[in-house]
Amino acid sequence: MADDLDDRARPVAVGPPRTRMTRAARLRAERNRRRRRTMAGLAIAVLICVIIATVFLGSRMWHSMFGAPSDYTGSGGTDVVIEVHDGDSTTAIGKTLLNAEVVADVQSFVDAASDSAEMQAIQPGFYKVRTEIPAASAVERLTDPANRVGKLTIPEGRQLDDMTDVRTHAVTAGVLSLIAEATCTDLDGRRACVSVEDLRAAAAADNLEALQVPQWAVEPATAMGADHRRIEGLIAAGTWNVDPSASPQEILASLIAASSLRYESGGLLDTAAAMHISPYDVLVVGSLVQRESMPQDFPKVARVIYNRLADNRKLEFDSTVNYSLDRQEVATTDADRARVTPWNTYASLGLPATPICSPSQAALAAAERPEPGDWLYFVTVDMQGTTLFTRDYEHHLANIEVARHNGVLDSAR
Numbered sequence: 001m002a003d004d005l006d007d008r009a010r011p012v013a014v015g016p017p018r019t020r021m022t023r024a025a026r027l028r029a030e031r032n033r034r035r036r037r038t039m040a041g042l043a044i045a046v047l048i049c050v051i052i053a054t055v056f057l058g059s060r061m062w063h064s065m066f067g068a069p070s071d072y073t074g075s076g077g078t079d080v081v082i083e084v085h086d087g088d089s090t091t092a093i094g095k096t097l098l099n100a101e102v103v104a105d106v107q108s109f110v111d112a113a114s115d116s117a118e119m120q121a122i123q124p125g126f127y128k129v130r131t132e133i134p135a136a137s138a139v140e141r142l143t144d145p146a147n148r149v150g151k152l153t154i155p156e157g158r159q160l161d162d163m164t165d166v167r168t169h170a171v172t173a174g175v176l177s178l179i180a181e182a183t184c185t186d187l188d189g190r191r192a193c194v195s196v197e198d199l200r201a202a203a204a205a206d207n208l209e210a211l212q213v214p215q216w217a218v219e220p221a222t223a224m225g226a227d228h229r230r231i232e233g234l235i236a237a238g239t240w241n242v243d244p245s246a247s248p249q250e251i252l253a254s255l256i257a258a259s260s261l262r263y264e265s266g267g268l269l270d271t272a273a274a275m276h277i278s279p280y281d282v283l284v285v286g287s288l289v290q291r292e293s294m295p296q297d298f299p300k301v302a303r304v305i306y307n308r309l310a311d312n313r314k315l316e317f318d319s320t321v322n323y324s325l326d327r328q329e330v331a332t333t334d335a336d337r338a339r340v341t342p343w344n345t346y347a348s349l350g351l352p353a354t355p356i357c358s359p360s361q362a363a364l365a366a367a368e369r370p371e372p373g374d375w376l377y378f379v380t381v382d383m384q385g386t387t388l389f390t391r392d393y394e395h396h397l398a399n400i401e402v403a404r405h406n407g408v409l410d411s412a413r
Contacts, residue, residue: 233355
């Protein structure tokens, strides 16, 4: 019986023998399974994002090519000021409007502006518009002259501060007053302006580098200390665009930088070097020429200035007496002429410490290219502006008598 049991078939093992996994192996296997699940989840998430982005961009492209562009409706939200830069295309202006939330779509604005001759001829500058308005309304607002803001015109011969005529008591607005007025803007029914006082404080106190004072003017401007007139003449006569929302320092800096570029592009630096004087002194001479004579006599007056400086004579210009008194008067008093100021050329030799106004291009050109001559004296002898020039002092005295006879040198006081 035992033999029969030994002859029975025994089970045969299939495959490798089973072994028990260690604890470390089980942990590794579990980490691998979690990593595979995480990677699969990330792949699905990326795929979903790609699908969403494709649908979104495809929809935008479809609508931009075949659908009607989006546009605002209604009268808009709030007043804002935007800038049109020199050389801006209609598309560039549209992007500016889009960024300011004025229009909802650039193409809508471009389409609305395509038939507007006024829009095609729009000038660089600042314009008041409203947020969230239809593209056609944006075109209407930009082409309405009433919405142009920040336009500044500085007439030739203006000084920083207001000036009063002694005879008529008329007040001529100075450069700072003109700037302040240009910043005045009505936004949502509220009028806001940068004040003359704030502009004067910025001119006096702010860093010259921050004010963009050119290197050739830094030394004389520094010598004036905290006097706001240290930037006199550095803002050129002409038409400028002023950002009404900018700070006083930013406004002055932008005007001084643009004026320096204009002066220098006109050849100021090269001419001054050829004349062996500083560019700043040429600017000072140009301001004297502007205030002392009529345009037809600019080159002769410039020559008188250089001749008197070369002879070490005082200039003795009444305009330099009037400058610090903020007034206009042909015949100054003995007391005023005796007053020592950084500008009074009766009291001191040489040029004034700063320009006494913003000279015209013609006056500056005369300072750069004076007419040849030996004149040392000149006087205006009639109300039409006739001016006589001479080198002889006795002849000059006779000319002065002619001026007195014609009432030119009568004091109003």
